[in-house]
Amino acid sequence: MGLRKALAHLVMRVSRWTFTPGHPLPERCVVLGAPHTSNWDGFYMVVAMWALQRPFYFLVKKNLTDVPVIGRFVQAIGGIPVDRENPGHLVERVIALAQSSETFVLVIAPKGTRSIRPYWKSGFYRIAQGANLPVVPGFIDGGQRRYGWGAPIELSGHQSKDMDAIRAFYAGIIGIHPEKTCVPRLRSEEAGS
DSSP states (O other): OOHHHHHHHHHHHHOSOEEOOSSOOOSEEEEEEETOOSTHHHHHHHHHHHHHTOOOEEEEEHHHHTSTTHHHHHHHTTEEEEOTTOOTTHHHHHHHHHHTOSSEEEEEOTTOSSSOOSOBOSHHHHHHHHTTOOEEEEEEETTTTEEEEOOOBOOOSOHHHHHHHHHHHHTTOOOSSGGGOOOOOBHHHHTTO
């Protein structure tokens, strides 16, 4: 057993939280981390991936990867730095990375912040669609102290329909900080896209 897997199993043994993957994780996918309300959300997704020995990527603020030692560790475990002031062609870079890999798992918090906000960021949708990846609704359910993911959702290209499926999955799931939980919605849905 590798060190990461051993650490993950130790955390799972002593934690009051339960890992409940509802379905096998595809070899290539975008895993949503929602309803992102705490730093613990990312921690439990890392634990889940390490327990399964699945390599994965995740987006992280660039200022964290700029910190000596910590930054190298974050990138070594899959962190992709994001400069929020100058995001550039982030979506295109991640799509290219996905297309160049036989196996590719991106864990992303589509809300983009732990605070409450009316809309999710659409990058996860554009990445999944651009790289032809299913979206796997990952969750950290504070109400039931469990984390995992549900069945993969193949995007149809009809954004509102796809988001309806995502909303249906997250109905009733609350974050670690319930007051920061919000309904999954993209700004472009309001515009009728």
